[in-house]
Amino acid sequence: MQQAKHPDYHPVVFRDRAAGYAFLTRSTATSEQTIEWDDGQTYPVVDVEISSKSHPFYTGRARTVDSEGRIARFERRYGGGQGTNGDQAV
Template sequence: MRSGIHPTSRPVVFRDRAAGTHFLTRSTATASQTIEWADGNTYPLIDVEISSASHPVYTGTTRVVDTAGRVERFQRRYGHPVTSRA
């Protein structure tokens, strides 16, 4: 690898705002906030909206989808009810 062309990787704390959890990992992302970690060191802090701690795929939770609203919208748009063909 050529020197001087790659960004600097350093420890960064990611805070999942939905789950309220923190992750200490390495990243090249920059941050304007800092946080003091359990080891006594201060690290850059990056807020994220969703991570593996709050994502439905990883947590096993599902969200309710309004399928009735979709069917009604389809019927209004095309003017006839949906029927199944056997």
């Protein structure tokens, strides 16, 4: 691996302001801001708007699609589920 072609890969703290959650990982992201972590070390901190702690899909607050209503609307428009030969679908 050629060292001059790859960015610096180092520990970084990502902080989700919406959820009040922060986690330490390795990344190429940089920041002028720093934070002292639980282990006593100081790391650069990157503020993010959304993470798995605040995203509606992961928190269970995601909207579900009304698939039954869509199927009923499709059947009303296009003939109520008849097959290609005119027989009723079972």
